[in-house]
Amino acid sequence: MHSRSVPNYWLYRAKTGESEDFWLHSETLPERSRLHDWEISLHRHEALFQLFVVKEGEGELLGPVGRVLPFKAPCAIYIAPGSVHGFRYSHDADGLVITVLADRLSSLGASDPSIAAYLATTRVTALEPNETDCGRLAALASGIHEELHAARPGGEIILDAMVTEAVLRLARTGAKTDRRDDIPASRERDRQRTSALEALVAAHCREHRPVGFYARKLGLSAGHLNRLARRETGASVQELATRHLLRAARRDLVFTPTPVQAIAYSLGFQDPAYFNRFFKRRTGMTPGAFREAERGKLVG
Structure with a gap:
């Protein structure tokens, strides 16, 4: 027809x-x-x-x-x-x-x-x-x-x-x-490992764990896991952890009244000043300036 x-x-x-x-x-x-x-x-x-x-x-x-x-x-x-x-x-x-x-x-x-x-x-x-x-x-x-x-x-x-x-x-x-x-079975296995890694990073990123911690959890060497992460996500294990930390920091800064210092401690930073430098290096703004700018957008 x-x-x-x-x-x-x-x-x-x-x-x-x-x-x-x-x-x-x-x-x-x-x-x-x-x-x-x-x-x-x-x-x-x-x-x-x-x-x-x-x-x-x-x-x-x-x-x-x-x-x-x-x-x-x-x-x-x-x-x-x-x-x-x-x-x-x-x-x-x-x-x-x-x-x-x-x-x-x-x-x-x-x-x-x-x-x-x-x-x-x-x-x-x-x-x-x-x-x-x-x-x-x-x-x-x-x-x-x-x-x-x-x-x-x-x-x-x-x-x-x-x-x-x-x-x-x-x-x-x-x-x-x-x-x-x-895709071949080996590639599917790598995708499954990547999904497991993402879940582990989300659960433990505030603990600032080294790559070896995640590698042991997944039964891989640290080098193998980093190569896998870069191939499947375009980022190293530590970069994935950093992304999760930044996402949590942004969310807390915008949607909670928690002081910046307390947010730093909740994210596993022992020194709030270091958290400020970390956040500014990644976003171009201090946590306080970011909070003020984003809340201004919500009000507007």
Whole structure:
């Protein structure tokens, strides 16, 4: 079927019928599929993207030129804007279908290249039960459906946040799966070690630990760990620790009333004067000047 002959629907075989401020729709998977005997013919949504969270059953995602992609619960299906697609479902299929205006994707894709790459193409992503992002995605889909139909005060703001989180968690899960499929096992092991290092640095940066401390925790030599860190993050282990310290310092300076001297001690600096020099060397400002400038922006 030529792409120009594929019908472009707002929702499948539905007129817009929505208020001018429509941006989100949610329904159960059987709600529309049952009407069409569990088979949805090829169509597209030029101005929308869709997120299917399939909780039961299985089926096939149909694409142009006879493309067929099987899927089985639990999984998530992302339909990119304008993507030609259709479905064949088993009669026990169940889950949720969330439809969103495509203009919401621009800011999400700008957050990270791997997110943008995932969102550019229609995908099927298996949801692993023990993966945090996967479990959170299923809960978010249920929360979106419930909140949308409850019409409670503040619902639009909550829905906006939940949809953003759901899309990002799906894209993050998909990007992680793509990396596992595309890179050698040794590279995946290095990525896992880097993630573990980042978590250790976040937990211990205030203790000003040497590289050897982190190396022992990960079962590597200090030299190997530094080479790994530079290759995967572009920074040495000590530079990663410094970044975490600066992030914590900035947050405390702007959002707490804690005196600069106390912040210095909380970050593991024995001498507040040294903390001042450290902070100015990294930011070009003293902690006090930074606090004053950033709080001025918040007031303004």
